[in-house]
Amino acid sequence: MKKITIAIDGFSSCGKSTMAKDLAREIGYIYIDSGAMYRAVTLYCLRHGLFHGDEVDTDRLKTALPHIDIAFKLNPETGKPQTYLDGALVEDDIRTLAVSSKVSIVAALGFVREAMVSLQQQMGREKGIVMDGRDIGTTVFPDAELKIFVTASPEIRAQRRYDELQAKGEKGSYEEILENVKERDRIDTSRAVSPLRKADDAIELDNSHMTISEQKEWLAARFRKAAGAE
Ligand SMILES: Nc1ncnc2c1ncn2[C@@H]1O[C@H](COP(=O)(O)OP(=O)(O)OP(=O)(O)O)[C@@H](O)[C@H]1O
Numbered sequence: 001m002k003k004i005t006i007a008i009d010g011f012s013s014c015g016k017s018t019m020a021k022d023l024a025r026e027i028g029y030i031y032i033d034s035g036a037m038y039r040a041v042t043l044y045c046l047r048h049g050l051f052h053g054d055e056v057d058t059d060r061l062k063t064a065l066p067h068i069d070i071a072f073k074l075n076p077e078t079g080k081p082q083t084y085l086d087g088a089l090v091e092d093d094i095r096t097l098a099v100s101s102k103v104s105i106v107a108a109l110g111f112v113r114e115a116m117v118s119l120q121q122q123m124g125r126e127k128g129i130v131m132d133g134r135d136i137g138t139t140v141f142p143d144a145e146l147k148i149f150v151t152a153s154p155e156i157r158a159q160r161r162y163d164e165l166q167a168k169g170e171k172g173s174y175e176e177i178l179e180n181v182k183e184r185d186r187i188d189t190s191r192a193v194s195p196l197r198k199a200d201d202a203i204e205l206d207n208s209h210m211t212i213s214e215q216k217e218w219l220a221a222r223f224r225k226a227a228g229a230e
């Protein structure tokens, strides 16, 4: 079967990476969580004092960006990809509310997007990739053979994220998470560079009332059709 490119975009916390990761594992494709890359840059900014309130020191970030090393390696026990920043494992550190509350500010910077998009395009040049994010079907891989745009209500998304953080023993109230989900959607859809929007040729999925296994099956069927297996 020919290898294709699969772009999964959508709003924050709607289940994109859950679907993308599962599909990639099953079909033997590479999975890239593009949001993790913006999160890693944000963690770098926080750790190096590049934030002044909600303002980023763009001069310092422009100088540092070419030297920031972001990589993904598979966890040998779980087989799941994990994010490394400058050689250190940061998978949990990039998922905190502290990073979530600043990431959309960093992701709105044109020079940051340019650098990340270029890296993402290199990662996908051989096809056989599933990438999730906000601009994958519109900007990173406009020629992707399969494009999905995922939505769910903000309240459902916040509840899912809240349950996940609770299970990990992390802080954050439901209200705080709902506020973060809505604020990130607002910044992501209104930014000047590559705003979050559905590509004209993307298939929309509202998974508000779907289980993880139902959405997995839904995606597998779309993949078989796009890859020419049926
Ligand atoms: N259909 C579903 N029903 C219930 N929970 C779900 C469903 N899909 C995903 N989840 C859960 O919702 C949470 C968010 O999912 P996930 O991390 O995949 O979202 P995302 O869209 O990749 O988020 P982000 O954009 O913030 O990275 C996870 O805890 C995941 O297990």
Ligand SMILES: Nc1ccn([C@@H]2O[C@H](COP(=O)(O)O)[C@@H](O)[C@H]2O)c(=O)n1
Pocket (backbone or CB within 6 Å): 012, 013, 034, 035, 036, 038, 039, 103, 104, 105, 107, 108, 132, 133, 134, 135, 136, 184, 188
């Ligand atoms: N292609 C992308 C991916 C992500 N972003 C920004 O990063 C934030 C975090 O992403 P998650 O997928 O981990 O939620 C997200 O809110 C966006 O601001 C992006 O701009 N483009």
